Amino acid sequence: MDNEQFALANERDFLLRSLRDLDDERDAGNIDEEQYATLHGDYTARCAAVLRSISESESGSRRITRSQGDSTQDASSRRLRLVVWIGVVAFAVVTAVSLSFTMGARLPGQFVTGPAPKGVAGGASLAALEAAVKENPEDIEAHRSLARAFLSEQRYADGLKEFDEVVRISPDDTEAHAYAGWILRLAGLPDDGLVRIERALEIDSSYADARFFKGIIYLRDKSNPSAAIPEFQLYLAAVPDGGQSAAVRQLLAQAVAATSGGVSSTTRP
Numbered sequence: 001m002d003n004e005q006f007a008l009a010n011e012r013d014f015l016l017r018s019l020r021d022l023d024d025e026r027d028a029g030n031i032d033e034e035q036y037a038t039l040h041g042d043y044t045a046r047c048a049a050v051l052r053s054i055s056e057s058e059s060g061s062r063r064i065t066r067s068q069g070d071s072t073q074d075a076s077s078r079r080l081r082l083v084v085w086i087g088v089v090a091f092a093v094v095t096a097v098s099l100s101f102t103m104g105a106r107l108p109g110q111f112v113t114g115p116a117p118k119g120v121a122g123g124a125s126l127a128a129l130e131a132a133v134k135e136n137p138e139d140i141e142a143h144r145s146l147a148r149a150f151l152s153e154q155r156y157a158d159g160l161k162e163f164d165e166v167v168r169i170s171p172d173d174t175e176a177h178a179y180a181g182w183i184l185r186l187a188g189l190p191d192d193g194l195v196r197i198e199r200a201l202e203i204d205s206s207y208a209d210a211r212f213f214k215g216i217i218y219l220r221d222k223s224n225p226s227a228a229i230p231e232f233q234l235y236l237a238a239v240p241d242g243g244q245s246a247a248v249r250q251l252l253a254q255a256v257a258a259t260s261g262g263v264s265s266t267t268r269p
Contacts, residue, residue, distance in 0.1 A: 008054050010188050015047040083236060115138045125154065133162075140169045144176070158185045178210040185213065190221035208238040219251065225258035 019040065028038045129149050132142040147162030160183045166176035181196030194217050200210040213230030218224045232252040239245055 008050055008057060011190075012054065015050060018043070019047070019084045031161065052152060072166075075108045098167070133165075138169060140166055140173075143169065146174075147176070147179070151179065151183070156186060159183055172203050173205045174204045178205070178213060181210075182213045184219055185221070193217065206238060208235045208242075211235040211238070212244070215248075215255070216249065219255050219258075225255035228255045229259070 007222045023038055026033070072190050098237070125148075129142070129146040132139065133146050138144050143162050143165040147159050147166060150156070150159035150162060150193060160180055163176040163180040164184070166173050167180070170176075177196045179202035181193040183193070183202065184190075184196060185193035194214065197210050197217070200207055204210075211231045211234045212262050215228040215235065219228035219233065231250065232248050232255060236245060236252070239248075
């Protein structure tokens with residue numbers, strides 16, 4: 001199984017798990033029937049699309065094995081699978097956002113501690129930011145601005161690439177590690193994401209966004225509300241009155257309730 005096939009299989013498992021979680025959330029009264037029907041239809045349709053992509057990918061691999069000399073077909077197939085993978089990730093994010101919005105949680109693409117920094121919205125155009133990076137490939141702020149812009153536009157694969165460029169230039173950049181970790185988590189790779197987020201906190205333990213991301217991973221992905229509680233508390237200590245603080249208080253309350261068996265902690269933000 002190559003990397004693209006592995007990613008598709010991972011997304012298939014994520015979507016199937018999300019369908020089960022959706023049933024639990026409806027039973028718990030966290031979403032109404034209309035929200036359930038919309039999300040269930042979206043997840044089901046996307047899961048079917050992923051299964052078709054997996055089947056096509058496996059068929060393509062067999063054809064390539066029989067025709068090793070057809071390098072053009074191989075390259076085209078890989079590009080197609082990569083596009084499908086990025087589309088699956090983006091869809092998973094959009095459907096998760098729909099559910100989280102009903103619960104008052106932040107939207108991915110917004111910066112947790114407040115509005116997107118200058119350069120993400122109302123600043124330079126995306127084309128201008130890309131041109132700046134091309135002209136000055138070692139300019140860390142050019143890469144950072146482009147990464148933020150991609151994140152704001154929900155172009156997560158491109159955003160991850162640019163945050164990694166920031167880290168290449170400045171290995172101890174807290175924001176780049178934290179947001180790269182969050183993007184990995186959105187791609188269904190919470191363990192990989194947690195590694196990057198932990199690195200951000202090693203550099204700056206007071207970085208509130210990383211605390212939020214870490215809390216979400218423990219609460220939603222690892223079903224460990226006890227570990228999530230101090231992360232949300234540290235976030236609120238740093239940002240008691242921020243634009244997302246009310247949502248974080250709700251998440252903290254869920255985590256506290258879950259430790260006593262009162263609330264499911266499986267709904268994805």
